[in-house]
Amino acid sequence: MKQLNQEDTRAICERVLGFSKADECSVTIAGSRAGNIRFARNSVSTAGLNEDRRLTVTVAFGKRQGTATINEFDDKSLEKAVRRAEDIARLAPENPEFMPAPGKQDFKASTEYFAATAAIDPDYRAEVASHAILAGRKNKLVTAGFFNDVTGFETIANSRGVFGHRDYTNLGYTCTARTEDGRGSGWVTRGVVDAKRFDAREATDVAIEKALRSVDAKALEPGRYTVILEPAATSDLVSRMFGAFGARQADEGRSFLAKKGGGNRLGEKLFDEQVNVWADPWDKDVPVSPWDAQSMLARQRTDLIKNGKVASLDYSQFWAQKQGVRPTARHGNIIMGGGGKSLEELIAGTKKGILVTRTWYIRMVDPQSVLLTGLTRDGTFYVENGKIKYPIKNFRFNESPITMLNNVDELGKPVILGGDEGRFQLVIPPMRIRDFNFTSLSDAV
Known part of the structure; x- marks a missing residue:
C-alpha cells in the first residue's frame, strides 16, 4: 500500500474541506505499514505485516x-x-x-523518520528472533519475545487554516x-526510532544474563530498602504520575497536584532537587509529532519539573478559557534528566x-497520592558493598512515584526506553532510591 506524501494528503484534505457545509471541519489522514514477529518456547509462532490507511472527518454546527x-x-x-459526519452532527446534542x-499553527x-527502520523486512525480523532462539538453546534457556516495526x-488539517504532515518510524522489542x-x-x-541504534544481540544477551x-x-x-531501579522498572511507575499533570484535575481536587482549599500546586517543591523532567518534541532520542492530534495545537518544549518544583500543568482549550490562560498541547514524550x-x-x-x-x-x-501496588519480576538481586551478591525472591510493593522522587539518593545516566502510539516516549535514568516499601514476598520468578 502506498504511503501518501505531503502533496498527496494536502490535495485530499482540500477536497474534503471543500465538500463540507458545516460551520467548521477538521480532517486527519493516517497510514502505516506495521511488521512483526513473535516467538515462544524457542520457536517462531507468528509473523505478519499489516498496512492501513484511514481518514477521519469531524464537523460542527454550533456546539x-x-x-x-x-x-x-x-x-x-x-x-x-x-x-455522514454532518448528519451525525445535526442529530447530536x-x-x-x-x-x-x-x-493556523506554526x-x-x-525528525521522526529514519530510512534504516523503514527498510526493515521479513529477513531482518527473522534475524532478531533467530538470535534469541539460538542463544536461548545454547544456554539451555527458553525464550519468548515480540519484535515490531x-x-x-x-496529516491534519482544518477549515481555519491548520495543516501539518509528518512521516515517522519506530520499532520495539521485548524478550523473556x-x-x-x-x-x-x-x-x-x-x-x-532509528534501527541503526538497535542491537538485537545486545538486548537479548541482557535477558539471558539475568535469567x-x-x-x-x-x-x-519484606520492609523498606534502598533500591537501585533500572529504567524499565521505573518507567511504568513514573508514567502514571505524569498522566496526572492536567490543570483541570488539580483545580477540581482530583489529583496529587490539588491544593487543600482549592487551586493547584504549580510552583511548589514536591520532589528532590535532583529531579528535572521536560517534554521536547524535537529531542534527538525520542522525537514525536510537533502537534497534539486531538487538539491540533502545536507542541513546545516544556519543563514539567524543574529542580524538584512543579513547573507547568496541561491546560485543555476549555479549561484554559475558563481560567483565562493559554491552552497547551498534550505532551508526546517525557524526558527525565540524570547524572553521568x-x-x-x-550499584558499585x-x-x-x-x-x-x-x-x-x-x-x-x-489516585489522590498516586499510590501504586505491583510486583518485581525477571531478576531481583541483593547488593552489598557495591557488588551483586545473590538473586532474591520477588516482592510485592506499595509505593508512590511522588514519594520515590522525594527519596532520590542518586540518578544515573538517562536511557532511551522509547514507546509506541498511545503512550509516552520515555527517557529515564537508573536511580537509587531510599526507603522503598516492599510489603510481601512473591513466589513468581
Whole structure:
C-alpha cells in the first residue's frame, strides 16, 4: 500500500474541506505499514505485516459535532463521509464544553523518520528472533519475545487554516528468557526510532544474563530498602504520575497536584532537587509529532519539573478559557534528566540495597497520592558493598512515584526506553532510591 506524501494528503484534505457545509471541519489522514514477529518456547509462532490507511472527518454546527471515518479516498467516498459526519452532527446534542477548532499553527518539523527502520523486512525480523532462539538453546534457556516495526504518516488539517504532515518510524522489542526448570528469569525491552541504534544481540544477551543469574533466589524479609531501579522498572511507575499533570484535575481536587482549599500546586517543591523532567518534541532520542492530534495545537518544549518544583500543568482549550490562560498541547514524550553514572556505577556505590530490573502488574491504590501496588519480576538481586551478591525472591510493593522522587539518593545516566502510539516516549535514568516499601514476598520468578 502506498504511503501518501505531503502533496498527496494536502490535495485530499482540500477536497474534503471543500465538500463540507458545516460551520467548521477538521480532517486527519493516517497510514502505516506495521511488521512483526513473535516467538515462544524457542520457536517462531507468528509473523505478519499489516498496512492501513484511514481518514477521519469531524464537523460542527454550533456546539453539535459529528465524526465519520473511511478508508477509501475517491471523491464520492470522501463526500459521503463528510455528509455522514454532518448528519451525525445535526442529530447530536450540544456539547456544553465545545471549543472551536484552533487557527493556523506554526509546526516545526521533528525528525521522526529514519530510512534504516523503514527498510526493515521479513529477513531482518527473522534475524532478531533467530538470535534469541539460538542463544536461548545454547544456554539451555527458553525464550519468548515480540519484535515490531512501524513506518507511517499522519496529516491534519482544518477549515481555519491548520495543516501539518509528518512521516515517522519506530520499532520495539521485548524478550523473556527462562531456565528450563522455571527457577530463573530475565527480561529486556528496547524502543527506538532509528534501527541503526538497535542491537538485537545486545538486548537479548541482557535477558539471558539475568535469567542465568537469577537462579536459586533467596528470601529476604519484606520492609523498606534502598533500591537501585533500572529504567524499565521505573518507567511504568513514573508514567502514571505524569498522566496526572492536567490543570483541570488539580483545580477540581482530583489529583496529587490539588491544593487543600482549592487551586493547584504549580510552583511548589514536591520532589528532590535532583529531579528535572521536560517534554521536547524535537529531542534527538525520542522525537514525536510537533502537534497534539486531538487538539491540533502545536507542541513546545516544556519543563514539567524543574529542580524538584512543579513547573507547568496541561491546560485543555476549555479549561484554559475558563481560567483565562493559554491552552497547551498534550505532551508526546517525557524526558527525565540524570547524572553521568552508569547502572553499574550506581550499584558499585551502594553499601546495601536491592537491584530491581522490572516491575509489572501495577495497579492504582489511591489516585489522590498516586499510590501504586505491583510486583518485581525477571531478576531481583541483593547488593552489598557495591557488588551483586545473590538473586532474591520477588516482592510485592506499595509505593508512590511522588514519594520515590522525594527519596532520590542518586540518578544515573538517562536511557532511551522509547514507546509506541498511545503512550509516552520515555527517557529515564537508573536511580537509587531510599526507603522503598516492599510489603510481601512473591513466589513468581
